[in-house]
Amino acid sequence: MENRQRHIRCFENLWCDIIRSCSVYFEISRFTTHRPLPFAIEKAFFDAVNEGKPYDLEIELDSVKGNHKWIRTKGIPVMEEGRVILVQGSFQDISEMKKAEIKLKKLVNDLKKALAEINELRGYIPICANCKKVRDDEGYWQQVEQYISERTDAQFSHSLCPECTEKLYPGLNKKIEDQS
Numbered sequence: 001m002e003n004r005q006r007h008i009r010c011f012e013n014l015w016c017d018i019i020r021s022c023s024v025y026f027e028i029s030r031f032t033t034h035r036p037l038p039f040a041i042e043k044a045f046f047d048a049v050n051e052g053k054p055y056d057l058e059i060e061l062d063s064v065k066g067n068h069k070w071i072r073t074k075g076i077p078v079m080e081e082g083r084v085i086l087v088q089g090s091f092q093d094i095s096e097m098k099k100a101e102i103k104l105k106k107l108v109n110d111l112k113k114a115l116a117e118i119n120e121l122r123g124y125i126p127i128c129a130n131c132k133k134v135r136d137d138e139g140y141w142q143q144v145e146q147y148i149s150e151r152t153d154a155q156f157s158h159s160l161c162p163e164c165t166e167k168l169y170p171g172l173n174k175k176i177e178d179q180s
Helices: 002-019 037-051 095-117 144-151 162-168 172-179
Strands: 022-028 031-035 055-063 068-080 083-093
Touching (some): 037 055, 037 068, 068 095, 162 172
């Protein structure tokens, strides 16, 4: 029992030094709750000591100087004759890994959002060689603009190419060139 109390006292002294400079956010799954540093780790540690439960926590630290870190702490109770005699554990700086994870989550969300906005035409589109109407899946013929607008987010504006302008309005292209 004396050995166990000594380990607990050592743990408490270690954390007293750390909490003077940090506040902690304990992340549980998707939910983040603000809690004082000793609560998250102390609870896990005492559960390890009293119930033999191992722990593996990721904790966000903000120092008084404004330094931001993520740490991972693990603890594994060592049992002897059915009692916990010590908790072996570690602390690991996982700040870079967390930054990459957050960046990756943002990228995945951005890609999902972009994918949801994309309407893409694929495969063969039957189009009339003369009038350029398109046949839809039900067999109806419709203008290219209508067909594409109904299936994508594309919008059309109308204009005339130089060849059609010359056919419909002979000499207009020359007048426009002379004016510029």
